[in-house]
Amino acid sequence: MQHIAILGSTGSIGQHTLEVVRRFPEKFRVLGLSANSNIALLSRQVKEFRPCFVAIADSRAAEDFVSKFGAKGIRLFAGQHAAGEMVKDSRLDKVVVATSGSAALAPLLSAIESGKDIALANKEALVMAGPIIMRRARRKKVKILPIDSEQSAIWQCLDKQPSFKLKKIYLTASGGPFRQMPKEGLKKVSLRQVLDHPRWKMGKKISVDSATMMNKGLELLEAMFLFNVPAEKIKILIHPQAIVHSMVEFVDGSVLAQLSRTDMRIPIQYALSYPERLSNPLPGIDFYKLKELDFQSPDFKKFPCLGLALRVAAQLGTAPCVLNAANEACVEEFLKGKLRFTAIPEIIEKVLGRHHNRKEPVLEDILSADTWAKAQARRIIARSN
Numbered sequence: 573m574q575h576i577a578i579l580g581s582t583g584s585i586g587q588h589t590l591e592v593v594r595r596f597p598e599k600f601r602v603l604g605l606s607a608n609s610n611i612a613l614l615s616r617q618v619k620e621f622r623p624c625f626v627a628i629a630d631s632r633a634a635e636d637f638v639s640k641f642g643a644k645g646i647r648l649f650a651g652q653h654a655a656g657e658m659v660k661d662s663r664l665d666k667v668v669v670a671t672s673g674s675a676a677l678a679p680l681l682s683a684i685e686s687g688k689d690i691a692l693a694n695k696e697a698l699v700m701a702g703p704i705i706m707r708r709a710r711r712k713k714v715k716i717l718p719i720d721s722e723q724s725a726i727w728q729c730l731d732k733q734p735s736f737k738l739k740k741i742y743l744t745a746s747g748g749p750f751r752q753m754p755k756e757g758l759k760k761v762s763l764r765q766v767l768d769h770p771r772w773k774m775g776k777k778i779s780v781d782s783a784t785m786m787n788k789g790l791e792l793l794e795a796m797f798l799f800n801v802p803a804e805k806i807k808i809l810i811h812p813q814a815i816v817h818s819m820v821e822f823v824d825g826s827v828l829a830q831l832s833r834t835d836m837r838i839p840i841q842y843a844l845s846y847p848e849r850l851s852n853p854l855p856g857i858d859f860y861k862l863k864e865l866d867f868q869s870p871d872f873k874k875f876p877c878l879g880l881a882l883r884v885a886a887q888l889g890t891a892p893c894v895l896n897a898a899n900e901a902c903v904e905e906f907l908k909g910k911l912r913f914t915a916i917p918e919i920i921e922k923v924l925g926r927h928h929n930r931k932e933p934v935l936e937d938i939l940s941a942d943t944w945a946k947a948q949a950r951r952i953i954a955r956s957n
């Protein structure tokens with residue numbers, strides 16, 4: 573029996589994780605749940621899964637939770653550091669990090685410090701502080717098991733081969749909702765169009781990132797840190813069917829790919845059950861219906877976020893953190909209707925241009941670069957409005 577905590581249990585990945593847990597009550601027991609503010613859904617999850625502890629990041633929502641639903645028999649953690657405190661409990665074996673954004677960094681580091689294996693869906697924390705996270709995980713002998721479908725594919729294809737046996741990673745991308753739209757059309761896209769992804773149903777932040785293709789840029793950085801691979805070895809490949817979730821080419825010329833239906837429950841389940849493979853009721857791929865798998869090179873002119881990600885991948889230091897922070901601030905403003913879609917890469921580029929990169933950063937450098945870049949992005953946006 574594996575005892576797990578799910579950070580971000582009310583989000584898209586969190587809910588899918590609970591679906592997997594529901595199918596294997598003899599394998600997984602949820603001891604902890606955390607959410608930001610969706611206490612209505614959280615209370616239903618608490619009723620069903622009976623966790624020992626609950627963390628709510630928004631203090632007001634935590635008070636509401638207690639007054640509306642009570643917290644009998646539950647240890648409640650409230651406030652900004654709630655999830656980071658909860659994951660320290662010694663009964664936990666694994667922590668599923670399913671929250672989005674840079675806020676996941678602190679609880680992720682806390683879980684690693686207390687020796688918990690990590691099933692990682694969040695990419696922002698790794699982009700910000702990849703080398704620090706991987707170093708600490710190695711020191712604590714903690715496994716980082718990827719949930720992001722592309723990273724899960726690479727991880728499965730690598731299958732413990734050392735990274736020097738690897739010639740290339742083909743990081744696949746569906747191309748997002750605007751793959752076929754001409755560049756000029758992007759200037760006028762609405763929020764609704766941005767949130768309407770053709771292949772995946774996801775949270776808002778990652779949906780915007782998929783539309784700008786920053787998501788693939790973040791994944792490139794994520795893969796560099798997770799698998800200790802330089803940027804030159806990673807090729808982004810547009811693959812509209814989203815059936816091949818990534819491929820690995822080895823030094824002997826063999827290419828291994830991982831294919832599956834476009835369903836996050838598959839990589840979630842593997843990150844939970846690893847190294848075991850558990851059965852799954854989902855229908856498989858119908859190759860007779862599928863007929864074709866297409867691959868194309870990405871359009872760097874239409875999606876400047878890809879070029880920005882490659883630029884910081886060459887610089888490293890605090891640059892990836894700044895890219896991520898500026899992007900996060902831009903996405904927030906875009907979701908509020910305060911920023912045009914095509915202005916997102918423009919603002920990020922401006923912030924990167926003002927940044928003095930710090931090589932070999934310690935955690936404090938990362939945290940201050942994050943705060944600085946978000947403030948810079950917001951200032952530039954406010955001035956242009």
Ligand code: MG
Binds near residue numbers: 720721722723791
């Ligand atoms: Mg992905």
